[in-house]
Amino acid sequence: MQFSLAREQLIKPLQLVSGVVEKRQTLPVLSNVLLEVEANMLSLTGTDLEVELVGRVELSEPATEGAITVPAKKFLDIVRSLPDDAIISLQQNEERVQVVSGRSKFTLSSLAATEFPNIENDAEAEQYQLPQNVVSKLIEATAFAMAQQDVRYYLNGMLVEFHNSTVRTVSTDGHRLAMSARHIEGLNVVERKQVIVPRKGILELNRLLEDSDSTVQIDISSSHLRAVTPTFSFTTKLVDGKFPDYERVIPRGGDKEMVGDRQVLKSIFSRAAILSNEKYRGVRMSLSDGNLVVKANNPEQEEAEVAIEVDYNGPDIEVGFNVSYLLDVLNVINGEQVRFVMADANSSSLVTDFDDDASQYVVMPMRL
Numbered sequence: 001m002q003f004s005l006a007r008e009q010l011i012k013p014l015q016l017v018s019g020v021v022e023k024r025q026t027l028p029v030l031s032n033v034l035l036e037v038e039a040n041m042l043s044l045t046g047t048d049l050e051v052e053l054v055g056r057v058e059l060s061e062p063a064t065e066g067a068i069t070v071p072a073k074k075f076l077d078i079v080r081s082l083p084d085d086a087i088i089s090l091q092q093n094e095e096r097v098q099v100v101s102g103r104s105k106f107t108l109s110s111l112a113a114t115e116f117p118n119i120e121n122d123a124e125a126e127q128y129q130l131p132q133n134v135v136s137k138l139i140e141a142t143a144f145a146m147a148q149q150d151v152r153y154y155l156n157g158m159l160v161e162f163h164n165s166t167v168r169t170v171s172t173d174g175h176r177l178a179m180s181a182r183h184i185e186g187l188n189v190v191e192r193k194q195v196i197v198p199r200k201g202i203l204e205l206n207r208l209l210e211d212s213d214s215t216v217q218i219d220i221s222s223s224h225l226r227a228v229t230p231t232f233s234f235t236t237k238l239v240d241g242k243f244p245d246y247e248r249v250i251p252r253g254g255d256k257e258m259v260g261d262r263q264v265l266k267s268i269f270s271r272a273a274i275l276s277n278e279k280y281r282g283v284r285m286s287l288s289d290g291n292l293v294v295k296a297n298n299p300e301q302e303e304a305e306v307a308i309e310v311d312y313n314g315p316d317i318e319v320g321f322n323v324s325y326l327l328d329v330l331n332v333i334n335g336e337q338v339r340f341v342m343a344d345a346n347s348s349s350l351v352t353d354f355d356d357d358a359s360q361y362v363v364m365p366m367r368l
Contacts, residue, residue: 001035001037001063001064001065001066001067001068001090001091001092002037002063002064002066002089002090002091002092003037003042003059003061003063003064003089003090004059004061004063004087004088004089004090005042005057005059005060005061005087005088006085006086006087006088007079007082007083007084007085007086007087007088007101008084008085009057010057010079010088011079011080012055013044013055013056013057013231013232014033014044014055014075014076014079015076016053016055016207016208016232017033017044017045017046017053017054017055017072018033018046018072018073018076019046019053019204019207020046020047020048020051020052020053020204021033021046021047021048021072021073022048023073025048027117028111029069029111029115029116029117030047030048030049030117031071031072031073032069032070032071032072032110032111032116033045033046033069033070033071033072033075034046034067034068034069034113034116035067035068035069035070035090036066036067036113037059037063037064037065037066037067038065039065040058040059040062040063041056041057041058041059042056042057042058042059042063043055043056044056044057045116045118046072047116047117047118047119049117050198050200050201050236050237051200051201051204051234051235051236051237052118052119052234052235052236053204053208053232053233053234053235054232054233054234055231055232056230056231056232056233066092067113068092068097068110068112068113069110069111069112069113069115069116070097070108070109070110071108071109074108075099075108078099078106078108082101082104083102086101086102087101087102088100088101089101092110095109095110096108096109096110097109097110119224119235121219121226122219122221122222122224124221125219125220125221125224125226126193126219126220126221127217127218127219128162128167128187128189128217128218128220129186129187129215129216129217129218130167130184130187130215130216130218131184131212131213131214131215131216132209132210132211132212132213132214132215132216132229133209133210133211133212133213134167134182134184134213135167135205135209135216135218136206136209136210136211137180137182138167138168138169138180138181138182139158139169139202139205139206139209140206140332141169141178141180141332141359142158142169142170142171142178142179142180142332142359143158143171143178143202143203143206144171144178144328144331144332145171145172145173145176145177145178145328145361146158146171146172146173146199146202147172147173147174147199148173148199150173150174152174153239153241154196154239154241154242154243155172155173155174155244156198156199156239157171157196157197157198157199157201157202157239158170158171158196158197158199158202159171159194159195159196159243159246160194160195160196160197160225161192161193161194162187162189162192162193162194163189163192163193164187164188164189164190165183165184165185165186165187165188165189166181166182166183166184166187167181167182167184167187168180168181168182169181170243170246172244172246172249175322175325175363175364176325176328176329176361176362176363176364177246177249177250177361177362178329178332178359178360178361178362179246179250179359179360179361179362180358180359180360181358181359182358193220194243195220195225195238196238196239196241196243197225197236197238197239198236198237198238198239200236201225201236201237204234204236205227205234205236208227208229208232208234214229215229216228216229217229220238223237223238223240224236224237224238225238249348249362250350250360250362251341251343251347251348251349251350251362253343254341254342254343254347254349254350255314255343256287256312256314256315256317256341256342256343257312257314257339257340257341257342258287258292258310258311258312258339258340258342259310259311259312259337259338259339259340259354260292260308260310260311260337260338260340261336261337262330262333262335262336262337262338263336264308265308265326265330265338266327266330266331268292268294268306268308269283269294269323269326269327269330270327271304271306272294272295272296272304272305272306272323273296273323273324273327274296274304275296275297275298275302275303275304276296276297276298276304276323277296277297277298277299278298280322280366281322281323281324282296282320282321282322282323282366282368283295283296283320283321283323283326284296284318284319284320284368285318285319285320285321286316286317286318287310287312287314287316287317287318288312288316289312289313289314290309290310290311290312290313291307291308291309291310291312292307292308292309292310292312293305293306293307294306294307296323317342317344317345318345319342319345319349319365320345320365320366320367320368321349321363321365321366322363322366325363326351326363329351329361329363332359333351333352333353333359333361334353334356335353335354335355335356336354336355337353337354337355338351338352338353338354339351339352339353339354345365346365347365348362348363348364348365349362349363349365350362351363
């Protein structure tokens with residue numbers, strides 16, 4: 001195998017592919033990236049057996065077809081260290097790979113391409129064509145609420161649902177829930193389809209998506225989700241489990257509604273949080289006609305109290321929340337104003353963008 005290309009063509013796909021390669025691997029070949037040349041196309045593949053990413057680069061110079069694996073981190077470090085305008089040539093030489101650029105020459109150890117594991121295509125996979133920016137917005141609106149290393153393994157990921165012309169993402173860690181839905185023109189899924197994509201798979205996929213309306217093809221089989229564009233192919237295992245019924249979690253019938261400026265609310269929650277308990281991060285929201293008071297205290301007997309005017313017309317109510325959960329929600333809402341809907345001090349609250357309820361956020365109360 002032999003090929004040449006500009007550093008700027010190689011650096012981005014190599015960085016993306018190296019991102020899925022775990023630093024500590026039980027199998028030596030999993031620390032490597034697979035390089036394949038076929039029909040003047042260079043493919044770079046990285047995997048940790050949970051996720052697999054294939055990046056593609058079109059070669060303009062004549063190349064010799066073949067396949068070999070090289071250490072991912074060392075190869076990336078070499079490419080990074082070269083000048084921006086460098087031309088890189090790579091040639092396989094038995095069990096070694098030579099990387100040459102200008103007057104610099106590097107010889108890397110390699111392992112046979114036959115040792116590299118790959119995830120087979122499933123001919124029976126269901127296919128969906130979606131705009132990349134829509135998928136990215138759905139992920140960004142809900143990813144923060146995914147659990148991390150929860151014993152309920154099905155919470156350590158995101159539910160992706162296709163039904164009729166709607167794509168919905170839902171995540172929860174048991175204390176809060178985030179849900180976002182988008183209408184997709186031309187999509188028509190008669191029978192509801194739900195899969196749970198693991199945390200790493202979701203975060204890696206979002207790293208790859210472009211902020212454009214160019215499409216990404218989503219293939220879903222019984223055990224994998226694959227996302228394909230002209231420049232990459234990304235595959236992740238699915239979580240085998242049953243996600244909680246999110247529709248039952250969303251509170252209905254709350255009769256107390258507060259509307260406030262998102263940036264102002266963010267500011268006062270952040271201010272009060274300075275003196276909250278570092279472990280539990282609790283703050284107390286006290287609402288009365290047109291007024292919100294946020295209080296926090298900690299074991300050192302320090303206290304914070306911040307008040308602002310809000311749009312609220314109802315009975316007095318006091319509710320405790322984990323302030324980090326409230327700030328996470330306010331960080332992903334894009335509108336200028338947010339709506340809080342509450343029933344009482346012991347019930348979950350529903351938070352939405354005042355002008356757009358496509359995304360809904362549920363936050364459980366805290367006893368303070």
